[in-house]
Amino acid sequence: MPPALVWKAWTTPDLLKEWFAPKPFETPHCEIDLRPGGIFRTVMRSPDGNEFDGAGCYLEVIPNERLVWTSALAPGYRPQAGEMPFTAVIELQPTGSGGTRYRAVAMHRTPEDNKQHADMGFVEGWGAALDQLVALVKTL
Amino acid sequence: MPPALVWKAWTTPDLLKEWFAPKPFETPHCEIDLRPGGIFRTVMRSPDGNEFDGAGCYLEVIPNERLVWTSALAPGYRPQAGEMPFTAVIELQPTGSGGTRYRAVAMHRTPEDNKQHADMGFVEGWGAALDQLVALVKTL
Numbered sequence: 315m316p317p318a319l320v321w322k323a324w325t326t327p328d329l330l331k332e333w334f335a336p337k338p339f340e341t342p343h344c345e346i347d348l349r350p351g352g353i354f355r356t357v358m359r360s361p362d363g364n365e366f367d368g369a370g371c372y373l374e375v376i377p378n379e380r381l382v383w384t385s386a387l388a389p390g391y392r393p394q395a396g397e398m399p400f401t402a403v404i405e406l407q408p409t410g411s412g413g414t415r416y417r418a419v420a421m422h423r424t425p426e427d428n429k430q431h432a433d434m435g436f437v438e439g440w441g442a443a444l445d446q447l448v449a450l451v452k453t454l
Numbered sequence: 455m456p457p458a459l460v461w462k463a464w465t466t467p468d469l470l471k472e473w474f475a476p477k478p479f480e481t482p483h484c485e486i487d488l489r490p491g492g493i494f495r496t497v498m499r500s501p502d503g504n505e506f507d508g509a510g511c512y513l514e515v516i517p518n519e520r521l522v523w524t525s526a527l528a529p530g531y532r533p534q535a536g537e538m539p540f541t542a543v544i545e546l547q548p549t550g551s552g553g554t555r556y557r558a559v560a561m562h563r564t565p566e567d568n569k570q571h572a573d574m575g576f577v578e579g580w581g582a583a584l585d586q587l588v589a590l591v592k593t594l
Contacts (some may be wrong), residue, residue, distance in 0.1 A: 350490070350514060351522075373513060373531055374490060382491075386526050386533035391513055392561040393526035393539040401531040421532040 315451045317378045317406035317414045323451050324381055324404060330356070333450045336442035343367075348375055353389035373401070380405050386423075398427045416444070457518045457546035457554045459591045464521060464544060470496070473590045476582035483507075488515055493529040513541070520545050526563075538567045558584070 323329045327344040335341040335358045343357035355369035371389045374382035386399035407415040422428040467484040475481040475498045483497035495509035514522035526539035547555040562568040
């Protein structure tokens with residue numbers, strides 16, 4: 315799976331909705347304005363129907379290579395309140411065999427925030443979502 | 455004064471130190487890595503010797519046109535704690551007469567943060583610093 319397809323799954327709302335939330339969570343809504351300062355909004359829904367609506371903004375957009383977004387800033391870069399804000403850096407590199415070397419880093423404000431997020435299942439959640447991303451990309 | 459000189463005063467540490475803090479405050483130290491994610495650090499010193507050391511990061515760098523930086527993110531885009539984080543957008547446009555139309559916007563998290571910062575003299579401080587910037591640029 316080449317970087318271009320992984321990029322597409324990360325930046326196309328109708329595709330992202332298919333994989334972004336680790337099941338049985340769902341992503342009923344996604345809004346993307348793919349430019350620095352542009353909105354990255356997802357609504358996640360838990361099995362019992364609670365919705366988590368968050369809008370951050372993109373910081374760097376280098377197609378098929380590097381995507382950076384943060385929940386610490388609202389669209390247009392305005393700082394926003396919120397618990398455990400983090401910045402995500404997604405890096406894609408082509409491998410010699412036509413695949414993608416995938417690297418995702420989440421940077422938190424403090425080690426305490428990082429631990430709290432991890433204790434909530436953040437790491438496993440991203441891992442499960444990545445499995446879903448891979449399964450989706452295989453169908454593209 | 456053309457935009458290029460105003461840009462220079464905003465992005466050259468030794469120049470910025472001359473004007474950035476409204477007198478009698480001073481800016482004994484400034485560190486600039488002029489690229490998205492790069493450090494923008496200033497140390498301000500009050501007349502009674504207290505120092506205020508803050509490092510944010512740049513978000514957009516369009517030479518002579520647009521500079522965006524935030525105190526909500528540390529260098530490398532990591533979210534950071536801090537009271538009243540804000541994002542600053544500096545826009546420069548050439549006027550027909552060889553001058554610069556200067557626009558500076560500070561965006562806070564909430565109206566309450568905005569008011570609290572204003573009550574501390576933020577608006578007057580930026581105004582006084584701008585006067586110092588203009589005086590400095592005239593000497594370049």
